[in-house]
Amino acid sequence: MASDVDTAPLVGRADQLAMLRAALLDDVAQGHTAAVFVTGESGVGKTRLLRETAARLRARGAVVLTGACLDIGDASPLHPLLQALRRLDGDTAASRARTTSAVRGLLQMFAEEKAGPDGAGALLERVSRGLHLIAEGRPLVLVLDDLQWVDRTTRQLLLYLLAGLGDLQLSVLAAVRAESLQGAHPLRRVLTELRRLRSVRVLDLAPLDRAGTEQLAAAVVGRPLGPEAADLVWQRSGGNPFVVEELARDLRDGRDGLSDTLREIFLDRVDALPQHAHQVVHAVAAGVEPVEHWLLAKVVRLPEEELIEAVRAAVAHRLLVSADDGYRLRHRLVAEVLAHELLPAERSVLHRRYAEALTAAPAELHQARLAHHWRLAGEPARALPAAVAAAQEAQRLHGYAEAHRHWSVAVQLADGAAGPGAVDVDRGALLGHAAEAAHHCGEHARALALLEELATGAGGLLSCSLRIRRARYLASAGRSAPAEEEYRLVLEDPACTPGERATAAAYLAELLVQMGRYADAGQRAREALQLCSAVEGSVSEVVRASAALGFSEAYLEDPDAGLAVMREALTVAERSGRPDDIACAYLHLAELLTGPLNVIEEGVVVARRGAERVADLGLGRTYETRLLAIATNGLFRVGQWAEAEKVVAAALRHRPSGADAVELLLARCRLSVGYGEEEAADRDLDAVATVLAGGGARHVLPMLTLRAGLAMWQGRHDVARQAVQRGLTESRSDDVAILAALVWHGLRAEAEALASRTVEVDRTAVRRLREAMERVATRSASAARQVRSVVDGFLALCAAELSRIDGRSDPQLWARSALEWDRGNHPYPAAYSRVRQAEALLARRSRTVTAAKLLRQAYEVTQGLGAVPMTDEIRALAGRARIDLQDRTTEPAGRPGTVAEPTSDELAMLTAREREVLAAVAEGLTNKEIGQRLFISERTIGVHVSHIFDKLQVRTRVQASAIFLRQSS
Structure with a gap:
């Protein structure tokens, strides 16, 4: 089942290609034979592998004969060899006269002689001699495709040649469809005989793994696949390359459903099964995999011996896979194809049999499967209790995505389960459970929609508890402003209970931390803790309020005291065992360490440890992605960009949404801007801007800062200026570090505009930036020392950029900036400062040796990071100054022309x-x-x-x- 178009690359077969080349050519001694038989299911890529191997062997000087067997039995003896000879005759007619003569002589012999049973040995001998003449002392490789249809004479020839009976150095490469070797197929005996020879190998070609599947599909489509499309192709294809290519072409061409080609191929394979095996495949296709043997027996109702024989046939035809836990379809596409082949009544009967068998099973009920089969059997009243039980079980095991799916099914079943025998259920309660599960698994928009439906059923009025839930969902969706308003409404509503107000205050404190309003967060946290003192069992509220209060105190007052409060909050959360509380405590602790307090290494450790912990608690798509985003930012700041890239890629596999996605997209965008991947950075910033329609300064300011940084590398200094000025207008945050970063980008944009001579410096913008810089300096003066260390670095950059804007770039200011960033182990801004210091020294035509040294240091750092735009700027500056960046020698001051002795520094890799x-x-x-x-x-x-x-x-x-x-x- 080869693909009609071999334009797609050969994916995932490098090891097999190397093995085949070695087995057929490199490891074959003079005068010996070797063979490799490639087996595998249809479409797994055997033909393509043979074609690629043949081309590589030809390139190595081998004579390669390629042919294919026909599905017509023994009606055409030696057909594949005749076909191969004719092809070789056409290929070598103008190149090797002796080879052409030998080929035509062998073809003439076939045309003149009809070999009967008595003359078979003589024929094989003459064929062997003819092949010897064709080879002319070169290695000869016979490549045969579709060997499952081989005729008797060709089988005899293979045995004759591989047994070494002919005077010929021969290698054979053949492909066999594994599902065709059934029962007493003659080739089974041939392969059994050949396996005894030490020179023969059998290679079972497996389907592609997931990475290979995505790579092949992307090559066919012409672009990387989205996560959902990649999942769909992987699940439906099972890694079969032919199926992958067909599905990818459908995606590329915008076709929905299965192509007629795939449908007919799988139907032909199912139709070729014996009757009982056909019945077994239909039953497994209707089941929930894996289908245990005892369950399959209850559904198909065959005697045990007949059932085993039927299953064996389905496995042999490569339609089923058998394992200890039951039977699975090799390709889920089979289920899609067969779903349209059964009558509705037949499908209903199969599902009813499954449901009855599961209900009667003495073991623990499989509630999810039971709900599935009763629903498809047309029994919603019997499916509903099972769906609810399945949802509760999934929730207990922290499987929130599964719980959301089961609760949603329960809501649908409740709508269709009216009438006699219906179960009395509270539809509003089901909606509430479904909304909460959707929130926990990261489906925040779905959670809000379910909550709206619940409120509509209650007359459109939101109770205090529903307002709190709505605020939580809004905050997670990235809509901070309306979330804050909902919390305030609860706190101001006299009808709300003390417990509800405590909850609202605690969650509002947490939200204010996320928005960067630390003073307000501390006030609300104290209010929440006071309310909690009068409310029994408010552990979650205490954890969130304590985490927010600790963050506020650590930033604004006493870092050690604040950290102690936050660590205690984590301890309390772990003791309570509630997943949300544990995740919240880890999140704020990691944020504080990697951010304001600049204890980055410890913060990254906490973030990664917390990510592992919350993943075990079922919060992989929400809190784990946020924690991994924090780890990514920390790794970026300390110059471990390659590791940061791995972390963010792992987190993106969860496909987060809302505020969870914002954190991760901003983290990835920082890397993209640093790497100079402009299109990727633009896409991420556009996505963040869409989500942050109601976001707070904590996310908006970094987004605008990144937009400005990207625009500067693009030479769009006016765009950078607009982004910064917008940030100055919209900023409302106690986090002076993110404001300081924005101000630096604004001053840098004006300095770059002056240097480019394409955009005039906006003196009004510079004045606003100076005022903002003074505000940052004033506010940071009273901040904790750890907070000031980061802000001081940005203020040093700002002062140095002002000297550029004034037309007198000061090397001393840039040196001070580099020192500040070196102290905090931030290699990228330190490298930037050294570049500007070197530029200032060169502009003054002084200390060129020092400037060269600075450029080489910066160049080494940016190359190690992969910071392409910065590296290019260093090269351009070095080129203008005629500085060799690869020259690692130094000239001691006062002794020009003297080269220092190079030394081996074992500590060079340390920060x-x-x-x-x-x-x-x-x-x-x-x-x-x-x-x-x-x-x-x-x-x-x-x-x-x-x-x-x-x-x-x-x-x-x-x-x-x-x-x-x-x-x-």
């Missing part, structure tokens, strides 16, 4: 912060003492020490200290 830690380790200080000296937590010092050990490949502090002392001496 500046890690060198400081290692120096303290070498003094014999403990982690606690080092933390007190460097004003870093003891846990973060432990992380640094672990990284130092990994990089230096040592196990003890003594070994690490020895390396440091050796390098320092």
Whole structure:
């Protein structure tokens, strides 16, 4: 079943190609034979693999004969060999006269001689001699496709040649459809005989894995597939390349449903089954896989021996897969095809039999399957209790996506289960459960829609509890402003209970943290905790309020006290065991460490540990993606961009939505801007802008900052200016760090405009930026030292950019900026500062040696990061200054022309912060003492020490200290 068009690349077969080349050519000794028989299901790519292998063997100097067997039995003896000879005759007519003569001589012999039973041996001998003449001492490879239809004479020839009876160095490569080798097929005996030969191998070609499937489909479609399309192709194809290509062409051409080609192929395969096997495949297609043997027996109602024989036939035809847990269809497409072949009454009977068998089973009921089969059997009243039980079980196991699906089914069943024997259910309760499950699995828009339906059923009025739920869903959907308004309505409503007000206050405090309004968050958190003191059992509210209060205190007042409150909140959350509480505590702790407090390494560790924890609790699509976004941002800041890229790719596989998607898209956009992937960054920013229609400054300001950074690399300085000015207008956040980053981008945009001489500097914009810079400096002066360290770096950049705007770029200001960023282990802005410092020195025509050194340092960093735009700018500047960036030598000051002796620095891979830690380790200080000296937590010092050990490949502090002392001496 080869594809009609082989324009798609050969995917996932590199190992097989290498093995075939070695087995058929490289490992074959002179005068010996070898053979590989490729087996596999139809469409798995055997023909394509043979074609690619043949082409590579020809390129290596082998004589390759290619032919295919016909599905006409023994009516055409030696047909594949005759076909191969004719093809070779056409290919070599103008090149090798001796080969052409030998080929035509062999063809003439076939035309003149009819071999009977007595003359078979003589014929094989003459064929062997003829092939020997054709080879002319070169390796000869006979490639045969569709060997399952081989005629008797060709089988005899293969046995004759591979047994070494002919004087010929021969290799055989043949493809066999595995499903065709049934019962007493003669080729089964041939393969059994050949397997005994040490020179014969059998390669069972498996379908593609998921990555290969997506790669092949993308090649056919002409673009990467979206997550949903990729899932669909993988599930329906099972990795079969032919099926993948057909499905991908349908996607490319906009066709819905199955192509007639695929439908007919699978129907032909099912129709070729024996009667009972046909019945078995229909039954499995109607079931929920895997279908256990005992269950299948109840449904098809065949005697045991006949059932086993029928299953064996279906497995042999490659339609079923048998495993310890039951039977599965090899391709889910079979179920789609067969669904249209049964009459409605036949389908109903099958599903009723499944439901009755599951109901009567003595083991624990499979509620989800039971609901499925009763529903399709046309019994909604009997399906409803099973659907509810399945939803409750999924929820108990934190399977929120499955719970949402089951609750939604229960709602539909409740609508159709009226009448005699109907179960009395509360449809509103079902809607509420479905909405909550949708929220937990990241379907925030669906959760809001279900809640609206629930409110409509209640007369359109929202109770306090429903308002709180609606606010939660709005916040998760990225609509912060309406969520805040809903919480305020609850707090102002005298009809709401103290417990409802406590809940609203706690969630509002959490929302305000996410919006960057830390002072308001602290106020609301204290209010929530006071309300909680009078409400019994308000553990969740205490956790959220404590996390928000800790964040507020850590940022605005006392980092150590705030962190202690947040760690205690995490402990309480873990003790309570509620997934949402645990996730919330991890999220805020990781955000604080990687963000305002600049304890990035520890924050990344907490974020990744928290992501693993919440994934186990079923919150992979929501909180796990947010935590991985935090880890991505932290890794980006410390210069581990490749690792950050892996983390964000893993998180995106969850396909998050709403605010969860915003966090992740912004994290990926930072990488794209740094890498210079402009189209990808533009797409992510457009997506974020769409979601953030009602978002807060915490997300809007980073979005506008990234928009400005991207526009500057694109040379669109006016666009960058507009984005920054909009951010200054809309900013309402206590997070001075994100405001400082925006101000720097604004000043940089004006400096770049001046340097480009294409856009005039906007003096009004510069004045507003100076005022914003002063506000940042004033507000950060009273902030905690850890918060100031990041802000000071941005303020240093701002001061240096102002010197550019004033036309006197100051190298000292840029040097101070580089030092600030080095202290915090932020390689990218440090490299940027060094580039500008070198540029300023070169403009003054002074200290060109220092400028060259700075450019080489920056170049090494940006190359390591993969920061293409920055690297290109460094190359351009070095080119204008005639500086060789690859020259690692240095000239000591005062001795021009002298080259310093190169040294091997074992500590070169350590960051500046890690060198400081290692120096303290070498003094014999403990982690606690080092933390007190460097004003870093003891846990973060432990992380640094672990990284130092990994990089230096040592196990003890003594070994690490020895390396440091050796390098320092």
